[in-house]
Amino acid sequence: xxxxxxxxxVPPRRRRGGESSGLVPYLYLLPFALLFFVFxxxxxxxxxxxxxxxxxxxxxTRPFVGLEYYRNLFDFSxxxxxxxxxxxxxxxFFTIVSVPLLVATALGLALLLYRPxxxxxxxxxxxxxxxxxxxxxxxxxxxxxxxxxxxxxxAVRTDIFHLQPLPFLSTEGLAWIPIIVGTLWWTIGFNxxxxxxxxxxxxxxxxxxxxIDGATAxxxxxxxxxxxxxxxxxxVFVTTVLASFQLFGQTLVITAGGPNRTTQSAIQYITExxxxxxxxxSASAMAFMFGLVMLIFTFLQFRIxxxxxxxxx
Amino acid sequence: xxxxxxRTSLLALLVLGGAGAQTYSGPKVQLTFLHGFTGxxxxxxxxxxxxxxxxxxNIQVRAQAxxxxxxxxxxxxLVASGRAPDVVVINEDxxxxxxxxxxxSPLTDAELKAAAINxxxxxxxxxxxxxxxGKSYGVPISSVAYVMFYNKDLMNKMGITKVPTTRAEFLxxxxxxxxxxxxxxxGQAGFDKANLDTWGVSLYNNWxxxxxxxxxxxxxxxxxxxxxxxxxxxxxxxxxAVQFLVDLVQKHGVARPNSTxxxxxxxxxxxxxxxxxxxxxxxxxxxxxxxxxxxxxxPRVGSQKDAAWGGSSHLTLPKQRAGYDANKRRAALEFINxxxxxxxxxTWTEAGSLPTMPAVASNPKxxxxxxAGIFPKLGSIYATSGFPWSGQVLGPFDNAWxxxxxxxxxxxxxxxxxxSESNKQIQQxxxxxx
Numbered sequence: 049x050x051x052x053x054x055x056x057x058v059p060p061r062r063r064r065g066g067e068s069s070g071l072v073p074y075l076y077l078l079p080f081a082l083l084f085f086v087f088x089x090x091x092x093x094x095x096x097x098x099x100x101x102x103x104x105x106x107x108x109t110r111p112f113v114g115l116e117y118y119r120n121l122f123d124f125s126x127x128x129x130x131x132x133x134x135x136x137x138x139x140x141f142f143t144i145v146s147v148p149l150l151v152a153t154a155l156g157l158a159l160l161l162y163r164p165x166x167x168x169x170x171x172x173x174x175x176x177x178x179x180x181x182x183x184x185x186x187x188x189x190x191x192x193x194x195x196x197x198x199x200x201x202x203a204v205r206t207d208i209f210h211l212q213p214l215p216f217l218s219t220e221g222l223a224w225i226p227i228i229v230g231t232l233w234w235t236i237g238f239n240x241x242x243x244x245x246x247x248x249x250x251x252x253x254x255x256x257x258x259x260i261d262g263a264t265a266x267x268x269x270x271x272x273x274x275x276x277x278x279x280x281x282x283x284v285f286v287t288t289v290l291a292s293f294q295l296f297g298q299t300l301v302i303t304a305g306g307p308n309r310t311t312q313s314a315i316q317y318i319t320e321x322x323x324x325x326x327x328x329x330s331a332s333a334m335a336f337m338f339g340l341v342m343l344i345f346t347f348l349q350f351r352i353x354x355x356x357x358x359x360x361x
Numbered sequence: 362x363x364x365x366x367x368r369t370s371l372l373a374l375l376v377l378g379g380a381g382a383q384t385y386s387g388p389k390v391q392l393t394f395l396h397g398f399t400g401x402x403x404x405x406x407x408x409x410x411x412x413x414x415x416x417x418x419n420i421q422v423r424a425q426a427x428x429x430x431x432x433x434x435x436x437x438x439l440v441a442s443g444r445a446p447d448v449v450v451i452n453e454d455x456x457x458x459x460x461x462x463x464x465x466s467p468l469t470d471a472e473l474k475a476a477a478i479n480x481x482x483x484x485x486x487x488x489x490x491x492x493x494x495g496k497s498y499g500v501p502i503s504s505v506a507y508v509m510f511y512n513k514d515l516m517n518k519m520g521i522t523k524v525p526t527t528r529a530e531f532l533x534x535x536x537x538x539x540x541x542x543x544x545x546x547x548g549q550a551g552f553d554k555a556n557l558d559t560w561g562v563s564l565y566n567n568w569x570x571x572x573x574x575x576x577x578x579x580x581x582x583x584x585x586x587x588x589x590x591x592x593x594x595x596x597x598x599x600x601x602a603v604q605f606l607v608d609l610v611q612k613h614g615v616a617r618p619n620s621t622x623x624x625x626x627x628x629x630x631x632x633x634x635x636x637x638x639x640x641x642x643x644x645x646x647x648x649x650x651x652x653x654x655x656x657x658x659x660p661r662v663g664s665q666k667d668a669a670w671g672g673s674s675h676l677t678l679p680k681q682r683a684g685y686d687a688n689k690r691r692a693a694l695e696f697i698n699x700x701x702x703x704x705x706x707x708t709w710t711e712a713g714s715l716p717t718m719p720a721v722a723s724n725p726k727x728x729x730x731x732x733a734g735i736f737p738k739l740g741s742i743y744a745t746s747g748f749p750w751s752g753q754v755l756g757p758f759d760n761a762w763x764x765x766x767x768x769x770x771x772x773x774x775x776x777x778x779x780x781s782e783s784n785k786q787i788q789q790x791x792x793x794x795x
Binding site (some may be wrong): 105126127128192195196197217218304306307320324326348 | 430433434437438439440458462463555566567617618620621623624627740750752753756759760763764765767769782785786789790792793
């Protein structure tokens with residue numbers, strides 16, 4: 049993909065006549081700019097103000113405390129530092145494990161369901177439908193499936209394989225399994241649909257030409273499908289990473305962040321600090337720290353993307 | 362409603378409603394009322410409000426129902442901007458922080474007296490749930506409690522004739538109920554506690570499960586916080602109480618390790634476990650399943666007093682801006698009084714609440730209902746209230762229980778760690794209340 053536009057598409061710099069005064073484009077931008085200021089710039093600024101004060105709506109004084117709440121996040125004698133970075137680690141772990149699964153499985157399913165097999169529409173629907181469920185329904189479902197004693201998974205283990213039941217929901221480490229499997233089941237349909245659409249855009253003539261040259265399935269995938277799916281893979285990858293960082297509902301419903309906060313996500317902890325502990329300033333500081341980490345991450349991702357794009361063109 | 366039932370209700374109204382003389386006689390006012398009874402309890406609440414409005418031509422109450430969580434988030438900004446509703450229902454786990462933050466105004470003795478609200482008609486600990494630093498801030502309208510369900514069929518089968526009420530009885534009954542898959546009983550040689558077929562008592566790892574530990578600590582004379590409201594659930598009494606529960610799993614093998622509420626609920630319904638301590642809100646479910654079950658007060662496993670956890674909702678008057686109409690406040694108190702009178706409380710129990718006062722608990726309506734089994738001890742139900750940092754105390758406490766119960770830490774280590782974390786959080790929370 050080339051980043052520079054072909055020369056002939058660039059509009060002429062100046063038009064004849066006086067109607068292109070500087071104001072008109074800004075008028076078109078105004079509605080969006082208004083929404084952007086009201087719902088993004090102002091809240092972010094206000095959030096920053098909150099994070100620098102000991103803030104409570106009902107308090108008579110809201111003293112300025114500067115960076116105290118940010119410093120707390122680096123003072124490991126405070127619960128905030130321990131739990132915040134713990135939740136960041138958990139979120140990163142979830143992202144690293146689930147993103148490759150979510151991308152690879154979606155691609156695999158799309159390749160299977162792109163072929164004219166019997167019941168194709170039915171299976172596409174089967175994989176897409178879980179995505180319409182709310183996170184609470186999905187969470188309760190998977191919590192039941194993996195329940196320590198009554199869950200289907202443990203019933204299969206004990207009744208068919210004669211193994212001891214595993215306490216998935218209350219064992220550190222194991223508790224990630226229902227969360228990751230559940231997320232995979234819940235969100236896979238969306239990525240699969242994107243891949244199906246992209247597969248539909250690849251011209252059949254390329255495959256026909258390859259077949260004439262005697263290419264088998266693997267080379268066709270390796271040299272035609274995979275490279276042409278590049279842009280959509282990038283899109284799927286980036287959106288999946290962002291969605292994974294926002295992990296919240298799944299862990300909240302399936303494990304409530306337990307056992308011992310080992311599955312507590314960053315957003316879940318920030319919510320706890322704000323609405324359970326009523327520490328809004330501290331939670332705002334965490335939100336900004338979380339945002340900063342995301343920003344650095346996104347910056348790196350764009351650097352890599354831009355390099356790939358240059359190399360690809 | 363059948364004819365005879367209606368007659369009973371009318372009789373009850375006559376007996377209970379005697380104290381309902383109207384006290385507000387000022388000009389006509391309109392009150393806004395915000396509450397979180399959005400489920401099956403909503404129609405009952407709406408019926409009561411309609412009844413109040415038709416009986417009080419000079420007070421019109423306009424109610425708004427919305428989820429509790431929404432109210433907790435909105436109330437501070439409503440109060441801060443001077444647009445608070447006239448009456449708000451606040452639950453036991455939230456009320457003290459709203460009081461400490463100044464969102465709710467105290468109800469003076471003179472006001473309570475003028476509105477004919479008599480503290481003594483309620484269960485003592487229930488009314489005190491909305492007290493803070495010697496002042497009252499709310500009047501209880503609804504109440505739930507931790508109880509012990511028992512399976513009569515399984516107890517009969519295992520030869521248990523009496524519902525246990527003491528620690529010794531409880532342990533003995535639990536042992537009698539417990540058999541492993543090869544038929545060996547708890548305590549017998551060769552008993553395999555990892556392969557239970559039936560067992561004595563349900564313990565489990567979430568916040569509901571930790572309310573059993575809360576009950577045991579209170580019963581031993583302990584508490585969650587000390588007199589300075591710092592976390593205090595690692596006292597010797599507390600450790601002893603929680604150790605007894607953990608021993609039920611680890612030493613006696615009469616409860617399953619690492620279990621969940623859902624698993625124990627299913628096991629109880631299937632007749633695999635004799636005693637299932639949980640919220641009284643499961644009563645309906647077991648009745649619909651046509652189970653042969655009973656409801657008892659949590660047995661006294663501690664040495665000092667009877668105690669169990671309870672949740673409650675309180676009618677409160679939020680802080681209003683200067684120049685607020687004094688007539689509205691008087692009318693609101695009239696509304697609070699009427700709503701919490703025995704007749705109305707009896708109606709309210711249809712929504713699944715427990716009686717908030719002895720006068721209602723003794724109503725013949727409850728005779729023969731399984732839930733009536735706990736009525737004699739409703740006065741021994743204690744909310745987790747009275748400290749403004751409930752989140753900072755209950756979170757670490759629930760986690761400590763989970764760690765002790767799963768055997769991840771010793772009881773002492775788990776409770777110590779919980780208290781240490783909680784107190785660090787409280788230290789920070791205190792700064793917000795200065």
